[in-house]
Structures are given as C-alpha cells and as structure tokens.
Amino acid sequence: MPKQVDPDARRADVVDALFRVALREGLPRVSLRTVAAEAELNIGSLRHYFASQPELMRFAMSAMLDRVAARLMRRVAAAAEAGDDPEALRARAVEMFGELLPLDDARRAELMIFLDFSAAARTDPDLADLARTAARGARALVRRVLGRLARAGAIRSDVDLDLETERLTALLDGLGVNAALHPDLVDADTCLAVVRTHLRHLAPPP
Amino acid sequence: MPKQVDPDARRADVVDALFRVALREGLPRVSLRTVAAEAELNIGSLRHYFASQPELMRFAMSAMLDRVAARLMRRVAAAAEAGDDPEALRARAVEMFGELLPLDDARRAELMIFLDFSAAARTDPDLADLARTAARGARALVRRVLGRLARAGAIRSDVDLDLETERLTALLDGLGVNAALHPDLVDADTCLAVVRTHLRHLAPPP
DNA sequence: CTTTATTTATCACGGGTGTGATACTTCCCG
DNA sequence: CGGGAAGTATCACACCCGTGATAAATAAAG
Structure with missing residues (x-):
C-alpha cells in the first residue's frame, strides 16, 4: 500500500x-x-x-551525536589493534581526540552545530538529557584513553587520572570551541600541537 | 527641560x-x-x-564583556603588588583565572550568557567583532600571566610560551563551559584543582 | 503660564512561526 | 479494478516579532 x-x-x-x-x-x-x-x-x-518541531530538533541533535559517536567507535576499533608501544599509543590517542577537533571543514561544521545545540539544550528541557549524555560520554572516552596510556606506561604514575580526565576533557572542549569559532586565531596544526604537548607533559620522565 | x-x-x-x-x-x-x-x-x-533590537543586543554583549574586563583589571592591579615568590604568584594566577570560571552563581550566570552570545556572534555580523576582541583579550591575559610566571622562575624554561598560552586558554574556556553547563559533573573545587594542577605541571623540577 | 524637550504609552502594519484540518495524488495489495 | 494507506500539498488560525508613526504625560526653563 x-x-x-x-x-x-x-x-x-x-x-x-x-x-x-x-x-x-x-x-x-x-x-x-x-x-x-x-x-x-x-x-x-x-x-x-x-x-512536531520539538521532535525534529531532538531527532537532529540526537543524529548529530550519533554520527560523532560512530566516528569515535571506528577509531576505538582501530586503536584496539595497536600494540603497547607508548609512542604509537600516544599517536593513536591524538588521532582519537582529533575527531573532536575542527581539523577540517566537516568537523568544524559539526562542532559549530554541536555548540549551537549545547547552548540550546541549556534552556530546552527536551534536549537537556542529550547534552548531559554527550558530556558524560566525552569524559568516559577520555578516561578510557588515559587509562590505556597509563597501563602502557605512557603516563606518569603520580597523577590523579580522574583529575587528568577532567583537565583533558576541558582542554579538548575549549580547543574545539576556540578553533571552530576563531579559525584565524587557532588553526588545525596548532590544535594538534596543543594535544601532543599535553600528552607529552603527562609522559613519565626518561 | x-x-x-x-x-x-x-x-x-x-x-x-x-x-x-x-x-x-x-x-x-x-x-x-x-x-x-x-x-x-x-x-x-x-x-x-x-x-533598534540589534543595537540593544550589541550594547548588552559589550556591557557583559566590559564587566568581566573590569573584574580582571582589578585583579591585575592587585597582583601587581605581589612579590616574586613563585608560590604566591601561582596563587595570584589561580585567583585571576578563577574570575573566568563559574565558581559562584554570579560567574556561572555570566558564563552562560557569554556562551549564548558567543554562539550568536557566529552568525550575527553585528556581534562578530566583539567575540573576536574577547577571544584575543583572553589570550593576551593568559599570555601576560604566563610571562610573569616565567620571569619569576615559576615555569619550566623549555616550554613554548605561545603554545602554552593556547593550551591554557583552551583549558580555561573548556573548563568554564563544562562547569557552567554541567555543574553536577564539574563543581567549583574541581575547577580550581584542575587549574592548580595545570600550573604545577608547568613548574620547573625541584 | 507658556514653551520645549524628554519620557512614556499605544496603535497598526507586514512578516515569520507552529500547528490543526483538509484535500489531493500516488501506487501497492487484495 | 477498486480499496486504502502513504505521501504531497494548501489553507487558515492564533501568536510573537521589530518597527514606523503618533499621541499623551511630565517637568524643567524662559
């Protein structure tokens, strides 16, 4: 029919x-x-x-988060096959976090839309839970990556992993927002350099 | 009349x-x-x-940025009287950066409004220059504080201050946004702990 | 008091919004 | 072929918006 x-x-x-x-x-x-x-x-x-219009909005925000999550899961699967070499693991981590940064126009567009929806979710009860889930998901991912790095000896043992999770999550969020909104002040290379520097600072002394 | x-x-x-x-x-x-x-x-x-309505919007965003700038300038004046003790300088820096974080309801409200205006400025030509100026101002402040810390020997000499400026600016922005939007995930104490940890990681080895 | 400029208050218009209701068209299935 | 669901297309309604135009009230100055 x-x-x-x-x-x-x-x-x-x-x-x-x-x-x-x-x-x-x-x-x-x-x-x-x-x-x-x-x-x-x-x-x-x-x-x-x-x-209805609220249904469209929620569906759209949900779809956007799903796409990001799918990209990250693909990276997670790829990283699972990596060995335990600290240097290689750090490179994988940079690739992973790069999915959350505006390294090209597609990701930059995605970040801008994410930013708009995050702002909207603050006052729109229909979107609040999606924003919250996304925030928790980002923390979980960062925590997971840091845990793996720590187990491979790529991170100093005297750091608080929970606090480092918060620090790195904030760094990635801020870097993404800044680079997306002000591409003339923060370009893609700088983004990667910042993330690499951060991970290097977490490395144990030789 | x-x-x-x-x-x-x-x-x-x-x-x-x-x-x-x-x-x-x-x-x-x-x-x-x-x-x-x-x-x-x-x-x-x-x-x-x-x-007109655009005039009101621009005036409001400008007023909000002016208030933040005034608070920071007060801190700058207070910090100018501080000595050169690395530990005291770091504490001053934390106080300074704390003005940009949602440590109380007033600053949390300000951050939410800042976030809304930043998102609006992306597509509103009338607000674009204000957002740009604010972003540059934040970098300048961070750079200035890092420079002072470096001169006092509170920062390792083998770091790239420009890159560290970008890293700390991103950290503060991300921490502010995260804590403002998700106060249940990031509280005020965590904010301060993250900033203190970051500055400690920049300190030279004993 | 009269003058005059500031301030306050209404009205009306054109345009955009979400949504309920209602047809019309298309095309598969029995 | 005919029934009927899925999809397409319009209308109308009530609501909110910014803004131009205009009038009324207020109070200081002459």
Missing part, C-alpha cells in the same frame, strides 16, 4: 538540511519552513516525517 | 533585565517585548533608549 520511499533516508535528508541552515544562519533561524525550503520539500511533507 | 532620569542607569537596568531573560529562557527568547516586561518598562520607553 505505501509509496516507495525510505522514511529513514528522508529523515536523514531533512536533518542534513537542518544542519545546513543551522550552520549558515544559526540554530534560532531553524524552523519548519526554513528547513523544508532547504530540503526542497513541502512543509506538509516534512510534517509527515516529524510530527 | 528634560525629565530627571539618568539614561546610563536606565540602560544598565535594561541590560540587567536582558541578562535575566537570557539566563532563564535563552538568548533566542530575548526580544524587545520580553526584556521590556522583565524590566517592568513599556516597549515605547525601551525603544527610547535603544533605537
């Missing part, structure tokens, strides 16, 4: 259109009408896939 | 009302009407002090 349309693909298209509008004009300018126009869809069609 | 009203005080009241609305409901909910209602003013009165 149904028409031959893949609803999931449609929803993904709509979310992509929403991201383009949010990136270009900011999240406050995102509305059913602007997104429908960007997706070259009729508002009625859009509303057939998203019952 | 005029009525006895201090225009500057009125503008400050309006800006305070705007901050309250932005803090409670988010910057997108800020409008001439909501701010006027919060300030218990008529829209006509509000428009007598701010010709």
